Amino acid sequence: MPKKKxxxxxxxxxxxxxxxxxxxxxxxxxxxxxxxRRRKLIIVVACALVAAGLVSAAAYGPVKDYWDSRSSxxxxxADIGTPASSxxxxxxxxxxxxxxxxxxxxxxxxxxxxPTFGQHWSAVGLAPAPFARKFYGxxxxxELEALVHNLEHGYTILWYDETVxxxxxxxxxIREIADQFQSSNVSGQGKFIAAPWTSQDEAESGTFPDxxxxxxxxxxxxxxxxxxxxxxxxxVQYCTEPNGAALISFMQDHPYTDSPEPNAM
Numbered sequence: 001m002p003k004k005k006x007x008x009x010x011x012x013x014x015x016x017x018x019x020x021x022x023x024x025x026x027x028x029x030x031x032x033x034x035x036x037r038r039r040k041l042i043i044v045v046a047c048a049l050v051a052a053g054l055v056s057a058a059a060y061g062p063v064k065d066y067w068d069s070r071s072s073x074x075x076x077x078a079d080i081g082t083p084a085s086s087x088x089x090x091x092x093x094x095x096x097x098x099x100x101x102x103x104x105x106x107x108x109x110x111x112x113x114x115p116t117f118g119q120h121w122s123a124v125g126l127a128p129a130p131f132a133r134k135f136y137g138x139x140x141x142x143e144l145e146a147l148v149h150n151l152e153h154g155y156t157i158l159w160y161d162e163t164v165x166x167x168x169x170x171x172x173x174i175r176e177i178a179d180q181f182q183s184s185n186v187s188g189q190g191k192f193i194a195a196p197w198t199s200q201d202e203a204e205s206g207t208f209p210d211x212x213x214x215x216x217x218x219x220x221x222x223x224x225x226x227x228x229x230x231x232x233x234x235x236v237q238y239c240t241e242p243n244g245a246a247l248i249s250f251m252q253d254h255p256y257t258d259s260p261e262p263n264a265m
Contacts, residue, residue, distance in 0.1 A: 077180045080244035081173050087239035087246040088212070090253070093117075095219065095232035097260070100152070108145050113206035114159045114197050116234025117219045120148035128153055129193060131265050135178035136195045138165060144201065150193060151219040151234075153264045154256030158194040158247065159215045161208055165196050170213075173242040180244075191256045212238035216250045222258035232260060 095117035102108060104123045121127035127146035129136075136142065147157060158177065164170040174194050181192040197208070197215070208215060218235045237250050256262050 075176060077177065077244040078248055080176050080180075081242040082240065084243060084246040084249065086241055087237055087243055088209075090235055090237045090250070092220075092233045092235050095234050097232055102145070106145075108148075110144060110148075110205045112234070112236070113202065113208060114157070114215055114217055114236070115144060115148050115151070115205070116217045116236050117151060117232065118148050118234075119145070120152065121145040122149060128155075128265070131190065134182045134190075134192055134194060135175055136193065138196045138198055141195050141198075144205075147193065147195060148219075150191075151217060152260050153191070154219075154259030154262045155191045155193055156247070156251050156254070156256075157217050158192070158242075159197045159217065160194065160242070161197045161202075161213045162199060163213045164242070170242060177242060177244055177247065192251075209238055211240055214239040214242055216247060218250070218254040219260060220254055220258050221260040 093112065093116060097117065099119055101122045102119045104121045104126065106121075108119045110118055121143070127142070128149035129142040129146050141147075151157060158174065160171075160174050164174065178192070178194045181190050216237045216239075219232070220235055221232045235254050237246065239246055
């Protein structure tokens with residue numbers, strides 16, 4: 001037969017002796033004292049941590065820089081890919097910006113391969129493509145109408161054709177380049193996307209020039225002299241293969257700050 005549970009105080013007949021009651025009260029006092037000691041200890045430790053934090057604040061910057069450098073890719077961007085001589089000079093086209101936004105889902109046929117400006121979608125979470133993603137493959141790439149919105153915000157887009165997409169070594173170089181921007185915590189430095197130029201894109205808007213398989217694009221809003229009204233232009237540079245050094249030069253010549261909407265993400 002199971003034992004009957006005893007009351008909190010005293011014997012099972014409900015009559016509590018003074019000794020029983022006192023024993024419980026003493027136990028409560030001991031528990032309270034233990035809790036109080038723990039509380040004081042926590043306060044002491046917290047104060048010590050605050051003091052240590054004040055002492056080490058001056059060292060925060062160098063330490064953070066050290067850990068940031070550990071999380072960055074080991075290979076310098078300029079060392080990735082072929083020499084810069086494998087790229088053509090920049091080409092510019094005056095941008096037609098009479099109508100920017102079109103309804104989400106409406107197809108836009110771009111006149112250049114790849115597009116450097118033009119009509120585009122505008123939808124939160126869809127267009128522009130999210131800042132967090134730097135590399136896309138054919139299976140998950142956003143629509144062109146979304147990526148053109150990224151161009152308007154100052155992104156440089158590296159496009160790679162199916163020749164690169166089908167070459168594991170070349171594709172790995174593209175991923176390494178994208179990783180360099182994935183590690184950046186600065187919005188402007190991180191305004192970069194690598195995306196494929198697919199056979200469907202080629203059917204709609206054309207192919208890259210002969211022997212060119214990579215393209216950098218930028219939408220600029222600062223063309224012209226200081227005395228002139230800025231003219232928006234699209235800029236493209238074609239390369240035979242992935243090229244980190246050429247990409248650095250392109251982004252220095254065409255920074256995100258000269259785009260139509262540089263402060264937007």
